[in-house]
Amino acid sequence: MNPAGEKPYLKIGDVARLVGVSPSVIRSWESLGLTRPRRTASKYRLYSAEDVKVLKRARYLRRVRGMNAPAIVQMLKRDGVLRPTPDGAAGAIGARLRQLREKRQLSLAQVAQAVGISLGFLSALERSHMSASVATLRRLARYYKTNILDFFDPADSSAPLVTPATRKVLEVTPGVRMELLAVGNPVMEAHLFRIAPGAGSGESYTHDGEEFLYVMRGEFRIALGKLQYRLKSGDSFYFESTTPHNWSNPGKRETWVLWVNTPPTF
Helix, strand or coil: CCCCCCCCCECHHHHHHHHCCCHHHHHHHHHCCCCCCEECCCCCEEECHHHHHHHHHHHHHHHCCCCCHHHHHHHHHHCCCCCCCCCCHHHHHHHHHHHHHHHCCCCHHHHHHHHCCCHHHHHHHHCCCCCCCHHHHHHHHHHCCCCHHHHCCCCCCCCCCCCHHHCCEEEEECCEEEEECCCCCCCCEEEEEEECCCCECCCCECCCCEEEEEEEECEEEEEECCEEEEEECCCEEEEECCCCEEEECCCCCCEEEEEEEECCCC
């Protein structure tokens, strides 16, 4: 029995049956922000009727419209079905982009035209109402003559040891989480990329430097120009960053990639 006035909550198995997808799909959608279930003291997920409604909408968009999960997140945010998280890395990115623009006394229209995105999208990005692909953030970083490292928490540190608890984290787009593995003023950018199923960089991008990556778990697809490569756990890859490249997780579970850029131009 629920206390008077308290909404009933469902467990993940019940929600999976109601929505018509597997519990693993619901957990992967959670990693993209499609749902934010409550947690019991023993860490069990509890879903509300509103969560079920959103998940049913996501299932419809996937099966009928053929959309992947990151595209579903963007559409539901645009339609106001998903509320943006009021704090965290997305908010920090928006504030930092606005700071970079205002410091240079540029208008939204000037930056949007130079980078090749719409004025409305840039405005929503700065207000943390939308998230951008890795490729779009890279174009913005290049325009401001900086790199994506500058979008992390700017608090400086030169400690040689970085523990999991002290890593700086940047969630650049739904399903793509970057964890910074070295701080200070390194000559290499070392990240742990955690990529949800179906998520990726978006369009191709380029920058100066060279890159090395090692797939720690899951599957990884990367395109260099017209060439496509599909990597699995244990594979490593090296390429010049000036080659147009894009990437994604083609698998059914989260992919972890150790990714190193040098010099720090990403």
